[in-house]
Amino acid sequence: MxxxxxxxxxxxxxxxxxxxxxxxxxxxxxxxxxxxxxxxxxxxGHLPSEKQIQACVGDAATGVISVENLLVIGEHFKIWPKEVxxxxxxxxxxxxxxxxxxxxxxxxxxxxxxxxxxxxxxxxxxxxxxxxxxxxxxxxx
Incomplete structure (x- = not known):
């Protein structure tokens, strides 16, 4: 992907x-x-602060591609399986x-x-x- x-x-x-x-x-x-x-x-897993989650989503919405953002956003939306x-x-x-x-x-x-x-x-x-x-x-x- x-x-x-x-x-x-x-x-x-x-x-x-x-x-x-x-x-x-x-x-x-x-x-x-x-x-x-x-x-x-x-x-x-284990999410950072709400402020940091919002910063990750904001970055992603503006086109920043980051594996750290991906992991946090995926965790926030509960899309990850047990093993990542x-x-x-x-x-x-x-x-x-x-x-x-x-x-x-x-x-x-x-x-x-x-x-x-x-x-x-x-x-x-x-x-x-x-x-x-x-x-x-x-x-x-």
């Missing part, structure tokens, strides 16, 4: 049968990682074109192996970092 958070929420709301598990493959620059590093996160995961690959600096960096391209077999594990119907045995909505944002008091 390459839509904004509101469109994804609306899509999930129209499903006749909900998913048991959702896995997002994302490529987000994070300063502490090297290009090609892979992080796996498990979403645990992110497979996050460090892409490196953004450049024009449709090619992957050599480091990311070299990681494709590992990325596919991880995604394949999520496609199984059994319990996930991958080591994951935990994400909670109430700790995603630094909120000013």
């Amino acid at each position: 390459n839509w904004g958070p509101i469109a994804i929420v609306q899509y999930f709301q129209t499903l006749k049968k909900s998913f048991d598990r959702v896995v997002f493959l994302v490529a987000i620059e994070r300063p502490e990682r090297k290009i090609g590093d892979i992080s796996v996160y498990q979403w645990l 995961y992110l497979v996050d690959v460090e892409p490196g600096a953004e450049q024009a074109g449709e090619y992957l960096t050599a480091e990311v391209e070299a990681k494709i077999p590992e990325i596919l192996r991880i995604l394949g594990q999520f496609a199984q119907e059994n319990d996930i045995v991958l080591e994951t970092e935990k994400l909670r909505g109430d700790t995603l944002f630094e909120e000013s008091v």
Whole structure:
């Protein structure tokens, strides 16, 4: 899916049968990682303040596409199944074109192996970092 958070929420709301598990493959620059590093996160829910939820919805309504906003908005509208995961690959600096960096391209077999594990119907045995909505944002008091 390459839509904004509101469109994804609306899509999930129209499903006749909900998913048991959702896995997002994302490529987000994070300063502490090297290009090609892979992080796996498990979403645990827990909403931030009402003010922060409103900020996420406002951003989404104006076209900001953010995985953090997506997770919080989806949680707010109760669309997520029990299991939500992110497979996050460090892409490196953004450049024009449709090619992957050599480091990311070299990681494709590992990325596919991880995604394949999520496609199984059994319990996930991958080591994951935990994400909670109430700790995603630094909120000013």
